[in-house]
Each structure stands twice: as C-alpha cells, then as structure tokens.
Amino acid sequence: MNQNPLNEIIARTSLDKAFRDEFINHPAAVLEREGIEVPPGVTIKIVENTDDRLHIVIPAALGEQPETWTWKEPARSPEVVQCEGLTMSWDVGTLCLAGRITAENAPLLLRELDTVGKTLVVDFSAISFMGSAGLAVLLATQKRLSKKGQQIFLCDVPEPVKNLFHLAGLENLFKFVGNNMKYLWWVAFPTF
Amino acid sequence: MKLPQLMNNFLENFYSYFSHSIGQNADAGGASFYEAIILPAMRSEPFRRKLLDDPQAVLTEFGMVLPEGMSVRFLENTEDTIHIVIPPYVGE
Numbered sequence: 001m002n003q004n005p006l007n008e009i010i011a012r013t014s015l016d017k018a019f020r021d022e023f024i025n026h027p028a029a030v031l032e033r034e035g036i037e038v039p040p041g042v043t044i045k046i047v048e049n050t051d052d053r054l055h056i057v058i059p060a061a062l063g064e065q066p067e068t069w070t071w072k073e074p075a076r077s078p079e080v081v082q083c084e085g086l087t088m089s090w091d092v093g094t095l096c097l098a099g100r101i102t103a104e105n106a107p108l109l110l111r112e113l114d115t116v117g118k119t120l121v122v123d124f125s126a127i128s129f130m131g132s133a134g135l136a137v138l139l140a141t142q143k144r145l146s147k148k149g150q151q152i153f154l155c156d157v158p159e160p161v162k163n164l165f166h167l168a169g170l171e172n173l174f175k176f177v178g179n180n181m182k183y184l185w186w187v188a189f190p191t192f
Numbered sequence: 193m194k195l196p197q198l199m200n201n202f203l204e205n206f207y208s209y210f211s212h213s214i215g216q217n218a219d220a221g222g223a224s225f226y227e228a229i230i231l232p233a234m235r236s237e238p239f240r241r242k243l244l245d246d247p248q249a250v251l252t253e254f255g256m257v258l259p260e261g262m263s264v265r266f267l268e269n270t271e272d273t274i275h276i277v278i279p280p281y282v283g284e
Contacts, residue, residue: 004198004201004202004205005193005198006198006199006202006276007202010276010277010278010279013278013279013281014278014279014280014281014282014283015281015282015283016283017281017283020278020281023278024278027276031195035193036193036194036195036198037193037194037195038194038195039194039195039196041272042195042196042271042272042273042274043272043273043274044195044273044274044275044276045267045273045274045275045276046275046276046278047267047275047276047277047278048277048278048280049277049278049279049280050280051262051280052261052262052263053262053263053264053265054258054262054263054264054265055264055265055266055267055275055277056247056264056265056266056267056277057203057266057267057268057269057275057277058230058233058234058240058243058266058267058268058269059199059200059203059204059230059234059269060196060199060200060269060270060271060274153282175282177282
C-alpha cells in the first residue's frame with residue numbers, strides 16, 4: 001500500500017509554520033489540494049497536541065467492521081544491543097542510547113542507523129560522552145535521510161555533548177528537541 | 193482517496209504502534225491498548241461516554257501511566273466530524 005498522504009501533511013505541520021497555520025485555518029482546502037477528497041457535509045477539526053496535552057481520537061466505524069482491522073507487527077523488536085560501553089534500544093520510532101559513543105562503538109551505531117529509512121528520534125539523555133566518530137555517524141545518517149526528505153531529531157542532548165556540535169559548526173544541521181518529544185513525536189508518525 | 197477512509201487507515205496504523213509502545217500491560221490481562229480501549233470505545237456507547245468524560249480514570253484502570261504533568265483527552269470521530277491531531281510545532 002502507498003504511504004498515507006495524511007502522514008506527510010501531519011508531519012509537515014510540525015516543521016512548516018506557514019503550512020501549519022494554513023492547515024489549521026483551512027483544513028479542507030489544504031487536504032483537497034493534496035489530493036484528498038473531503039466528502040460534503042464533513043466537518044474537520046484540527047486539534048493541537050502540546051507538551052502537556054495528548055489527544056487520542058476514537059475512530060468512526062464507517063460501516064467497516066473494526067474486527068477486520070489487522071494487527072501489524074511493529075517494525076522493530078525492543079531488543080537491546082550492548083557494545084563497548086554503548087547501549088542501544090528501540091522504543092518505537094526512538095533510538096535510545098546510553099553510555100559513551102566512542103570510535104570503538106561508532107560503527108555499531110552506524111549499522112543500527114543504516115537500518116532506518118525514515119525520520120527518527122535519537123534519545124541522548126543517557127549519553128555521557130560522544131567523540132567525533134559519533135558526530136560523523138550522525139552526520140552521515142542525516143545526509144542520507146535528508147535526501148529523502150527525512151531527518152534525525154536529537155532528543156534531550158546533554159550540554160557537553162551539544163557543545164561538540166557547536167564546536168564543529170554542525171549545530172544547524174540537526175534538530176534538537178526536548179524530552180517531551182519522545183512521548184509525543186510518534187503520535188503523529190505512526191508509520192515508523 | 194476519501195478523507196474518512198484515509199483517516200481510519202491512519203488511526204489503524206497509529207494504534208498498532210501505540211499498542212506496542214505502551215499498551216502491552218500485564219494489569220489488563222495482556223490486552224493491548226487497542227483491544228482494551230479503542231475497540232470497546234467503538235463498540236460500546238457507555239464505554240465511549242466514560243472515556244470522553246473521564247479519560248484519566250479509564251487509563252488508570254488500564255494501567256497506563258502518562259509522563260508527569262501530561263493530561264489526555266479523547267475525541268470522537270463520527271460520520272460527519274473528523275478530528276485531526278497535529279504535533280507541537282518544532283520548526284525554527
């Protein structure tokens with residue numbers, strides 16, 4: 001099945017302010033422009049998630065039996081990889097890292113990131129050290145993903161690690177986000 | 193493609209992952225979030241009312257713990273009203 005065009009529209013609202021405002025004010029017009037048919041008589045309500053407010057939508061039955069909805073196995077198993085002082089685990093669309101990213105374990109991180117073809121969040125909250133090898137890995141992944149219009153979000157990066165990005169002049173190539181993104185990001189991106 | 197169908201595909205996909213992420217709770221007898229909350233909400237009017245009126249109580253019963261300071265609200269899609277939830281703005 002093709003990618004659901006709604007995913008793209010919703011993703012774009014978090015990054016493109018003009019598009020977001022337009023979507024909030026004229027959702028039907030934007031959807032029609034993107035090739036989505038809005039049946040007459042349907043009201044669209046746009047609801048914004050915030051850092052402290054999560055919205056969950058109960059689907060309409062649409063005459064289609066919900067029993068036929070299939071359970072999809074998530075793309076990733078929650079297995080934990082541990083190597084040379086670095087621990088990696090997946091929490092849906094978030095790669096959670098813990099420990100130190102060094103020249104020894106950076107290739108392993110690259111191997112893990114190479115399996116990802118879509119926008120992802122990398123949780124840095126438990127990283128105590130990252131050397132330039134780690135930076136190179138992130139840069140390579142960001143370059144690869146950006147060609148497809150995807151990107152890495154770096155979540156909860158400790159100040160000393162963030163300084164490395166600053167010193168290398170690479171701060172602007174990455175999106176740094178707060179800890180809440182871990183909980184909220186995937187709400188909008190169920191296709192990880 | 194029509195919006196209602198797309199929306200339901202979107203939500204179906206969403207709850208598959210949502211369930212995987214926080215829904216597999218032993219307290220609820222191993223039922224996923226989708227099985228324990230969403231399906232009953234679609235099938236039972238009283239349960240849906242309860243979810244809309246007091247989401248926190250239902251979620252607590254289910255054993256779902258939200259991050260500190262975060263609240264949750266359920267919205268009901270119908271044949272003629274579709275809610276689209278968008279994430280916080282994170283651009284420049």
